[in-house]
Amino acid sequence: MPEGPWWRGLRARLALSTAVILVAALGTAFAATYRGTGTQVRNQIDGDLRQDSAAFVSRIPFYPTTPAALTHAAQSYLDQQTSFGATARLYVVRIVGGGIVTNQPGLAGPASGTTPADRLVAGPPRESDESQALRTAKPGFSTLTFGEEPLRLVVVPVVRDNRTVATIAIGESAASVARAQSGVARTFAIAGTLTLLAAIALGFVLASRISRPLRRMAGTAARVTAGDLSQRIASTAPHDEVRVLADAFDRMLDRLEDAFARQRGFVADASHELRTPLTVIRGQLEVLARQPAVTREDVGHVNDVVRTEVLRMERLVEDLLLLARADEGELVRPAALDLQTFVTELFDALTLTADRAFELGEVPAGTLVADEDRIAQVVRNLARNAVEHTGPGGLVRIAVAARDGRVEIALEDDGPGIPAAQRDRVFDRFHRTDTARARGQGGAGLGLAIARAIVAAHGGTISAGASPEGGARVAFELPGFRPSASAPRPKPRRAAAS
Ligand SMILES: Nc1ncnc2c1ncn2[C@@H]1O[C@H](COP(=O)(O)OP(=O)(O)OP(=O)(O)O)[C@@H](O)[C@H]1O
Ligand SMILES: [Mg+2]
Structure with missing residues (x-):
């Protein structure tokens, strides 16, 4: 206090x-x-x-x-x-x-x-x-x-x-x-003094009762300031304005504690992810230094490994920077783009990246107001996940649909799919399913978190489900679509595994 x-x-x-x-x-x-x-x-x-x-x-x-x-x-x-x-x-x-x-x-x-x-x-x-x-x-x-x-x-x-x-x-x-008149004055003097004293005493008692939760709140706030985020007021007072304030204060502390915990987890995960490639690089250099006669092949091998790890770190740092910018709310610069051109060009580029059976369904004609580079990044992240979770010749499908001024773009595959219990959590930063961890491969677990941040910056939503083939289906929906009836609809495409 x-x-x-x-x-x-x-x-x-x-x-x-x-x-x-x-x-x-x-x-x-x-x-x-x-x-x-x-x-x-x-x-x-x-x-x-x-x-x-x-x-x-x-x-x-x-x-x-x-x-x-x-x-x-x-x-x-x-x-x-x-x-x-x-x-x-x-x-x-x-x-x-x-x-x-x-x-x-x-x-x-x-x-x-x-x-x-x-x-x-x-x-x-x-x-x-x-x-x-x-x-x-x-x-x-x-x-x-x-x-x-x-x-x-x-x-x-x-x-x-x-x-x-x-x-x-x-x-x-x-x-x-x-x-x-003096009788009146006497009566008033006696009754008035008694009433006044009673009112002061009552006022004090009443104010004490009203301000007790406020004093408790101040005490709790002081302990929170001292670093203990687990403190709560947990008021049991009747439902008045002060109780509303106390409850709001508790809810705010819940969110703060949660945010701090996430922040701590995020920093720990980020440090861990950065430490792994650094450990690999140091190990390679130590091996090189211990060798009495270093051949060109040894140097070439270490160079390859170090280059791979440095690239990994670069990507990780880039992803982290992008998420930090998303937190600051300056991630996207939307502009009108032609949906069919955008999707077909993106699809054609994707088909060259891996040995998979890529499929593209009908794309609705119209313009979408969105940040082209960022949405392309989302599609590439989803497609890379689909590729990573399917074998050679596996199915990777892009399905596009439009309704009520909104566009839905879905990436479907015939891989193992995402377990139902994990479907919300895969969008958390650094979250990977146990199978992905067990394989010891893949990225840091930031691809879907970035996708969600970009989609949210557009005012859209993203969710994970199951594809008709039993694999994963990750779909996002964006507002800002204006259909144009006149444009011709391209035929569905299929790019056979190369
Ligand atoms: N198509 C998919 N099929 C099965 N599991 C998937 C699929 N897409 C994502 N997941 C699961 O969701 C997790 C999170 O995906 P996310 O893209 O965020 O991270 P990542 O792919 O592991 O790493 P990064 O994308 O940062 O390289 C993955 O680790 C994986 O377990
Ligand atoms: Mg990924």
């Missing part, structure tokens, strides 16, 4: 992200609830005040509206109310041309010119801040600070005969708003 600060880890990041999201969600919910609670309690107070003021105004007489009558009416309403406190309300009635009637005598300083029983406050010598705030409050609802607490106030004018005869101010403590 790559080391880094703990907060960079998936677990810490997921847990912290959960916390941040939760804090944002809780904050929004808190703000909405806090404001909603305040509005609700305030509306309740306003409703009560509105009702009370309406009841009060209805108690003020329409006649007479003298200050004394108004004072009396206001006083008798106030007598029914308890004095202002935590539960009761504050009443201040200003009578135009008269004084002030209130249930809070101390509000506007000492009374002057009236009896204390009247609780009539008229013209305080020095007006308090609260009294001034009350006096200057505009009609309608407002909130003042009264004492230490907020006071919700409604001011209503009393109109009689189109004339304002008095103003009634009714106040109620709004401390319940703050109380309700």
Whole structure:
């Protein structure tokens, strides 16, 4: 696992992200609830005040509206109310041309010119801040600070005969708003903290579970990097994205291990094949060096053997280079060629190479888009195999067929054939069947591998089977064929064993 600060880890990041999201969600919910609670309690107070003021105004007489009558009416309403406190309300009635009637005598300083029983406050010598705030409050609802607490106030004018005869101010403590809101804040603080801690813990546990296979993968990758390709994650987790990744990782390692094994085998085989001719050459030279009197014939013999082995090595190196180029994907340069001309010329050349009964069936007319030299190389490789596995006079047949824009070219013989179990593997590099090995002759086992590489580079396929005569049939199919109906079909050819 790559080391880094703990907060960079998936677990810490997921847990912290959960916390941040939760804090944002809780904050929004808190703000909405806090404001909603305040509005609700305030509306309740306003409703009560509105009702009370309406009841009060209805108690003020329409006649007479003298200050004394108004004072009396206001006083008798106030007598029914308890004095202002935590539960009761504050009443201040200003009578135009008269004084002030209130249930809070101390509000506007000492009374002057009236009896204390009247609780009539008229013209305080020095007006308090609260009294001034009350006096200057505009009609309608407002909130003042009264004492230490907020006071919700409604001011209503009393109109009689189109004339304002008095103003009634009714106040109620709004401390319940703050109380309700602080209750909400407390609840949120406790529940929010607990939820937050739980979410962080849960987020951490969840992230640990999610990242466990990833950590295992990193461990496996580290061991693979150290050179052990047999390592696998072998996840048994439920089928989620991480499991898909783990399985894909295992499959990739399977292929890598396979490719490395093939590569090692290829290098070992190539070295072995190159060592054989080198050993022969060294042996010949040593024999020559040990001879006390070297004759011209001795030199001629060694020269022949060494030349043969050098040619073998040259061919092997050429084949290996060709396969390496096939791996790099720059093997063929396709161009349009006439199928009949191509096949008949190739056939005629082949008939000269060995003492066999060569046969060519009907060749379809048309053009094929392919690399002429490379396809000729494939046919020659297959034909050489057929010749190598048949005796003098043996059958070597080329059969060509076309269908749906594809051409199939098959090489058939009447030799021992390729055992069914070997038919896929003969295309592997350096693969030779046991009988071929036992004979100790033939090439390195690269001919069919090269044929397959060339055919695959053309987008075609190659396969091995049995011929009607019981020998081998190796056939390849290529795309890019365009038939032409007009061209004459040549007669089937037969080249007797020369
Ligand atoms: N026509 C055939 N009949 C029987 N066996 C065959 C035939 N063609 C190929 N094989 C088997 O398939 C093996 C692989 O063939 P391939 O052409 O790749 O290698 P090779 O002929 O042994 O060597 P190279 O072609 O490199 O000289 C051969 O060794 C042989 O065992
Ligand atoms: Mg061969």
